[in-house]
């Protein structure tokens with residue numbers, strides 16, 4: 001059985017990645033910041049089966065690296081896929097009032113953990129050389145629509161990370177893709193309360209990426225409900 005390592009696993013998008021992985025008969029290796037977060041994850045997805053959790057600080061450049069070292073030592077399951085959806089910070093401070101502390105805080109939470117996850121896991125996936133490996137990054141449309149200044153700018157940085165990753169992995173065993181999300185997704189019963197899409201419904205997009213070897217180096221647009229059924233994707237760098 002293959003395994004997906006998930007960074008940001010305890011969040012709304014992380015829950016959708018877990019639903020997709022389990023429905024694709026994959027094991028989940030979920031990075032959590034503590035036991036309380038792990039319990040939130042289990043409540044979000046409604047099961048503990050086929051999910052291994054490991055504690056790490058994803059905001060440190062050592063966090064995911066230490067997890068990968070444990071994988072090398074056989075203390076954690078080997079993984080073939082990575083899904084990154086760390087972040088979720090979107091303060092409303094206007095651009096004119098932003099302090100550098102605000103900007104750095106948003107970069108530290110929304111951008112850096114995804115970059116650290118990439119740097120820690122890509123060398124492992126390349127060395128394993130599994131021809132079915134994938135790496136998936138979830139970004140948000142707020143980077144284009146300009147709302148929420150600090151969060152928007154961190155999304156811009158994530159788009160660029162995805163460009164670099166698509167280019168760097170074009171000729172490797174790793175199928176890198178970006179999911180560009182323009183919908184509001186929430187895990188669990190709160191989705192209905194806020195008129196959002198439930199994480200398990202959004203999960204279909206990742207399921208399809210996992211199942212479709214032809215989707216490589218692409219941005220998958222998910223901005224309306226129809227995008228779940230009629231996939232909208234194109235190569236990021238043509």
Ligand SMILES: NC(=O)c1ccc[n+]([C@@H]2O[C@H](COP(=O)([O-])OP(=O)(O)OC[C@H]3O[C@@H](n4cnc5c(N)ncnc54)[C@H](OP(=O)(O)O)[C@@H]3O)[C@@H](O)[C@H]2O)c1
Nearest residue numbers: 008009010011012013037085086087088139140181184185
């Ligand atoms: N949900 C949406 O509708 C949506 C839409 C567009 C794009 N996105 C993209 O998806 C990303 C995640 O969104 P989300 O809704 O899943 O966010 P979320 O529910 O707030 O989850 C964020 C994840 O990051 C972790 N995290 C945040 N701050 C952390 C910190 N200081 N230290 C350690 N871990 C930390 C959280 O861990 P804890 O659980 O321990 O806090 C959680 O696993 C966003 O940044 C964005 O790029 C989401």
